[in-house]
Amino acid sequence: MNTTSCQSPLEWDSLLAYWLGELDPDSEARIEEHYLGCARCSRRLEKLAALAQGVQVLAQVSGVTAVIDEPFVHRLTESGLRVREYRVPLNGSVNCTVTPEDDFVVARLEAPLDGVTRLDMVDVYSGGTSEIRHEDIPFVAESGSVVFSTRIAALRALPVTTVRVRLLAVDNNGERTIGEYTFNHTPGAI
């Protein structure tokens, strides 16, 4: 095979399916034999692998704010990471912080989610002057809660702040508030 050209380049989707372990053994072998002999496709796969590894690193260092789930929180603690957890009752509030020892900060919002088909989450910052809406967040209705992890660097940079979070059920008839939650954040240890 030529060093730079490829007569039948592997599609991005096939490379991704391969990397994610979604292919049957025969398809997997065909892809492997191809890229082991192909400079172009192996370079594309290398970039894909680097992207996947970058996401993995960010997931491991609380580098991104995201809705997560309970099993993921268990995996974090089982791997030895220090997870600061807050459980906020429906329409309740919590005093919260982050310390240098924390690896992750996780919040659980208790909420009745039966019958909810789409759930939005709105962050309202001090004074109500700014809002961020997160549309169609993932949730498991039976769990009765929404779990999210805030990027740790963002939390460490926060001054004394109050953040209100609103959960909204959205359907064809409009939207209704499920609950409101207040986070009274103080920097450093409380």
Added chain:
Amino acid sequence: MLLSDPDNLPDEATLARRVAQASPGTDREAEAELCRRLAPRVRLYGLRHLRDAAAAADLMQQVMLMTIERLRAGALREPERLASFVFGMCRMVVLELRRGNMRRERLLETYGEVLEPVETPPPNPDRGRLAHCLERLPERERTILLLTFYDNMPAEALARELNLTPANVRVIRHRGMERLRECVTGATL
């Protein structure tokens, strides 16, 4: 000189033939060039199957050493089938590594210097840019990508956790990775 004309590089079969036809160990240039090209691909194979950078580096080293050893010995009869040959060795060495059987030390002693040119770092996307792009993804895509790659979770397990179907998880993560790629690179890979 192999690298003097980048538009006219010899293909890998030619390099393999040169190694096989020379007296053992005399065409170091062809051996080194083969390692430079093949080693990153073998490393990818290792990352995919072993999911560990150190184990992938071990695999890469082992496979390249064995490839050179067998080429020198004339064990590859059809140099055009070099990729199949390397593929077979990758499979075998992964099994060996999993069994803990390695003969790396002896091979390293004999062929170590051939591997020197392959110590090139893999591409590393800018972490700040990647975080920015992840935060711009739709919520479900971000969640599923983080949960997938944190510890390489299969679609079936993730689907059970999130009350989705495995097909749904696959669709969401493919879409998420596509968006992420476009955001990070701003171009096709």
